[in-house]
Structure formats: C-alpha cells, structure tokens
Amino acid sequence: MNDQTRGAVDSAELMERLLYEVKRVVVGQDHFLERVLVAILAGGHLLVEGVPGLAKTLTVKTLARTMSGSFKRIQFTPDLLPADLIGTRMYNQGTGEFSTVRGPVFANLLLADEINRAPAKVQSALLEVMEEKQVTIAGESHLVPTPFLVMATQNPIETEGTYPLPEAQVDRFLMKVLVGYPSEEEEAVIVNRVTGPSISVSPIATPERLTSLQDECGRIYVDPSLLQYAVRVVAATRKPGGYGLEDLDRYIAFGASPRATIGLIEGARALAFLRRRHYALPEDVVDLVPDVLRHRLVLSYEAMSDGVTADQLVTRILQALPVPERPLESHVRAPAQ
The missing domain is CATH 1.10.8.80 (Magnesium chelatase subunit I, C-Terminal domain)
Incomplete structure (x- = not known):
C-alpha cells in the first residue's frame, strides 16, 4: 500500500468514525447522512425536502458537535429581513460609534429551516454567502468560517403562503435530497432513543481537519x-x-x-x-x-x-x-x- 492509498484509508476511517458518532443519535437516513458528508467534503450546499419530524435539524446539529464546529439555525418566516440573516450595523450610544453585529450565517453549519417561507429578497440574501463564502455589511466584506455548509429545508406539504426559490439560488445548491419516512423498525428505535436517556456525542474532527480533507478530495x-x-x-x-x-x-x-x-x-x-x-x-x-x-x-x-x-x-x-x-x-x- 503506497502512501497515497494509506492516507486515503486513514482519512476515510476518520469520516466513518464521524458518521458512526452521528448515527448514535440519528436513526436511519443513511442516504441523507451520506449526502451531507459528500456536501461537506465537496464544499457544497444541500437543499433538503421532507415532511416535518424527520430529524433534519437533529442531523446537522449532531454533525456540528462531532466536528467541533459552530451551528446556527434560522427559521424562515414571511416577516424575516435580510439583516436578520447576515447582520447589520448598530449605533452604540455609549461610545458614539457604529459596530457590526454579525448574523447567524457566521457558522460552520447553517440550517435554513423552511427557506421557501420567506420572500425572495430574504432568500437572495443567502446568494453571496453561499457562492463567495462572505457577506457584505455596510460596504465591508466579512468572511464566514470554514468549512461552511448551508442546509436549507423545504416542506412539501402546506405550500400555501410559500415563495418558490429563485432559479439563481436553487442552482447554487450542490444537491437536492429527498428525505422519506423511516421504516417501522427504525421508528421503534427512534422512539426508544427519544424517550430514553439522552445520548451525548464526542468531537471526532475539527473544522481545520475537515478543511484539509476537502483538499484531499x-x-x-x-x-x-x-x-x-x-x-x-x-x-x-x-x-x-x-x-x-x-x-x-x-x-x-x-x-x-x-x-x-x-x-x-x-x-x-x-x-x-x-x-x-x-x-x-x-x-x-x-x-x-x-x-x-x-x-x-x-x-x-x-x-x-x-x-x-x-x-x-x-x-x-x-x-x-x-x-x-x-x-x-x-x-x-x-x-x-
């Protein structure tokens, strides 16, 4: 086994350990979990469609813990403003100066929950950060942490009052993954885990290590x-x-x-x-x-x-x-x- 093959195996084992730690909390959803890891390694973003209650938020939150990264969740609503995502400038009366307040997009893993419930102006606020890995506030550019993954969810039911995503934004998602219902056996395990003692996950990798894995990919x-x-x-x-x-x-x-x-x-x-x-x-x-x-x-x-x-x-x-x-x-x- 040459050095390149040995390095690939060691790195793959690290990802398997990370996946195993996530699956201690998340039951089933093997396809979804694999696609999340693919998106992280490829440096892309995920659009996820599934009915509520299928552990989409839990998956991303658990993954952030295993990689020692930061996690933020944004609940998209019709009254959301672009500044609620990227941040804004605020005046400090005590110092008489303006300071920059960063929004929730400054995280390694960002969950945009029900992204199609916000108007197009708010949806478009994600365009720059998804493509350029930075946001512009009052003319100043601010880089987001690396690695950076946006996972946006859509609810296929209750489409009344929703706003379809612009094609320009949809194209910036690496993949669209459909998440289905668990099997009866999986659902029984889910109920046992949720109603039983809480499970804590251990950090397996660091954001810096995942960045190096992206380079290897x-x-x-x-x-x-x-x-x-x-x-x-x-x-x-x-x-x-x-x-x-x-x-x-x-x-x-x-x-x-x-x-x-x-x-x-x-x-x-x-x-x-x-x-x-x-x-x-x-x-x-x-x-x-x-x-x-x-x-x-x-x-x-x-x-x-x-x-x-x-x-x-x-x-x-x-x-x-x-x-x-x-x-x-x-x-x-x-x-x-």
Whole structure:
C-alpha cells in the first residue's frame, strides 16, 4: 500500500468514525447522512425536502458537535429581513460609534429551516454567502468560517403562503435530497432513543481537519471518460433530442447549468473518498445524478399537466446514455500520484 492509498484509508476511517458518532443519535437516513458528508467534503450546499419530524435539524446539529464546529439555525418566516440573516450595523450610544453585529450565517453549519417561507429578497440574501463564502455589511466584506455548509429545508406539504426559490439560488445548491419516512423498525428505535436517556456525542474532527480533507478530495483522480460522461448527462438535459430523447424536448424548458457538471465531478470525488478510493468510478457519478440534477431542471407546463417529474426525466436520460467502463486501478494510480 503506497502512501497515497494509506492516507486515503486513514482519512476515510476518520469520516466513518464521524458518521458512526452521528448515527448514535440519528436513526436511519443513511442516504441523507451520506449526502451531507459528500456536501461537506465537496464544499457544497444541500437543499433538503421532507415532511416535518424527520430529524433534519437533529442531523446537522449532531454533525456540528462531532466536528467541533459552530451551528446556527434560522427559521424562515414571511416577516424575516435580510439583516436578520447576515447582520447589520448598530449605533452604540455609549461610545458614539457604529459596530457590526454579525448574523447567524457566521457558522460552520447553517440550517435554513423552511427557506421557501420567506420572500425572495430574504432568500437572495443567502446568494453571496453561499457562492463567495462572505457577506457584505455596510460596504465591508466579512468572511464566514470554514468549512461552511448551508442546509436549507423545504416542506412539501402546506405550500400555501410559500415563495418558490429563485432559479439563481436553487442552482447554487450542490444537491437536492429527498428525505422519506423511516421504516417501522427504525421508528421503534427512534422512539426508544427519544424517550430514553439522552445520548451525548464526542468531537471526532475539527473544522481545520475537515478543511484539509476537502483538499484531499480535490486530489481524487477522475478519468477523462468519466468527465465526458458527466458533460453528456448534463448536456442531455438541455437538448434531449440530440441524444435520442426527442420525446423529452417538450417537457424541459431549461436544462442544468455547468454548475451541475462541476457538482457531479466534485461530488463523485467526495463519494470515492468516503468509499476509500483515491479515484472515482462511474457508479460514483451515477449515484449522484438524481440529487444533483432534480432541482436544476425547469419543467414546462406540458410536463406539469402530464404529471412528469424531474426524477423521471433524469432516469430516462441515465438509461439512454451508456456508462463508461470502469478504469483499472493500475491505470489510475499513475495520474493520481
């Protein structure tokens, strides 16, 4: 085992320990937990959709404790103001000077709960901090802590009085993850844990260590054929007819942006990292395609009237495009070093 492979295994073991500590509190939700770790390692943000009571807040709060990071939660409401998120300048009568009061966005893990309940002006206040990792208050720029993850939740029920997210903001989320109900066995364990003695989690990593893991993920090797496959998948959402999917043209008004292609590659690197590899495989990309693309497709009115969903369109695209062959480990070892 060379030094690079040994380092990848050690780092993956650290992430497994972190995941194990979170699962001492959070029951089930394996897919959701994996995607949260992928987002952290890839330096992206998560949009989560699920009904209330599925441990979305608990997951992020517990994860913040295991990584010794700061956690803030914002409950989005119709009367929320941009200053309630990023902060503002306040006058101190005692000193006669203005001081900057930072908002809750200054945290390693930020939970934007029910983000679609606030007006577009408030939603857009997150744009700069999600993209640039900084906010501007009274003309001065302030950097947020690193690593920085925004996890925004949406409630699929009770849509009355909500404001759909602008496409410009939706595109800044690396993935949109759907969280479902637990199984009967999982729900029984949930009830036992909630009604039993409280469980305390131990810090496993530091924000500085997670930042170094992000750098390690950036060195994961991606074969050119895999990169080209990601490009073709995203391009097929823009012009399905060019890939033998003429019947989908009428369903897609706008396809995914290049951010989707970047997200597929960065996410595949993070997933390969979690799977103890120093190179990405086709299944790493395929596994992430639904989560990376479902929120980036703007469907036509015809798709809505026919009941066609973004997930169904993504599935058709994956079925139509051939997956590249798995590269041999001997082939990827040299470029990855």
